[in-house]
Amino acid sequence: MTTTLAPLTEPWSPAEFEARLRAVGEGRYHDRHTFNIRMHQGDLTQAEVRRWITNRFHYQRHIPVKDALITAKLDSPRLRRMWLRRIEDHDGRSEGEGGIERWLRLGEAAGLDRRTLLSGEAVLPGVRLAVEGYVNFCRLRSPLEAVAASLTELSAPDLMRTRIEAFERHYRWIAPEGLAYFRTRVDQGRRDSGEALELVRQWARTRTDQEKAVAALSFKCDVLWSLLDAVQHADGQGQDGSRESM
Template sequence: MTDILAPWTAEEFEAQLRGKSSSYHIHHPFHRMMAAGTLTPAQLRGWVANRFYYQISIPLKDAAILSNCDDREIRREWIQRILDHDGRNIGATDGSEDPGGIEAWIGLGLAVGLSRDDVTSLRLVAPATRFAVDAYINFARRQPWQEAVASSLTELFAPHIHQQRIDTWPTQYPWVDTQGLQYFKQRLTQARRDVEHGLRFTLAYFSQTRALQERALQILQFKLDVLWALADAIMLSQCEIEILGAKP
């Protein structure tokens, strides 16, 4: 049916993509608890520790996109995402050093009371967390790079959740060192830049036919489902810890 329908206009297509916000994990019960300030210290630490597996996987996902991409202009813009997370000019003495988002997330771990080893050893990462994140990495490796680019558009909805944490954590979780919120502050700008690039490409490439537009929506939903499954995994793992009486 979609093959015989006219493509949506660019404005209509973008509205369809943005309409997927209702499936974003900001609406997940665990994230709603986080926003309400009702997570325990152990639960917040568990979230930070588990999400670190996602953070260290982002550059692997982006490297997979680059390895499959034969468009030089796309590669020249996309590589910035790897530098944002892995850092750049490490050890530079000219002021250009940026330790990157992964290091900033480790700083978040320290701010919530975890040690560096707690975070980087991955010993607190639930099996279901690994499964959800690995599914996304495998998608980026195996699918056409154009589809992997479209999957990144969950960033459309990210600035709001980052700003929410910046605004609410100092009062709802006053025991968290506010210096640890640097990751969220960095991503406010970076995510908006990434969205502009990814959305521009997706609107141009997938607007050739209605079928392609529908495929882009399916891809975006897949990524939203990954993030939701990740939140499920974290919430269930923290419930198990509480039932067993263990503390991360």
């Protein structure tokens, strides 16, 4: 009698692999975080909205840095061009354009000073650690893991749409032009996540690599979750509390 022994861990089928990646987003994405739920229900005070914008800006301004680190891991002009476009999306093709500039304008629409945002002085310790952790993950891990971590973009377009509605309804003190960042990210996020998912599917051929990709996406969800934890729990704690009373 001959039996064919399957390897101990066979790769998941492409469909199952994708389903497992999507399940991470459904279970662990920061749309489920209390602070995000409160934001979208209109329950945040003006000080809380400003605190979130200020701290999330620290994340936003590091996106091109992590994307440059990913670019350096890619071994063909075609793949690097794909990632360069992401850097351009955030840095702009020229001064006054791009996602970082749009985020600064969101801050201004919410009554925050551009220079204070750029100074980074109001950024919370937990937010600094979360961003540092994400940048170093992209610096030190494999191209597969660094790209898989970007797959939170699979869930981002839905979040952006909900957020635009929530801000238009609940936070009318922020001028609608301030929401341009969220509007731009709906299409950019859809395109970026489609490209990244295709790369991750091509690159992760073994079960080990598939599991590494799932773990990378899970780590990235922790980064975003941890950022909101810090923003949520900052109330009345020293530095941040005193800034809010200004």
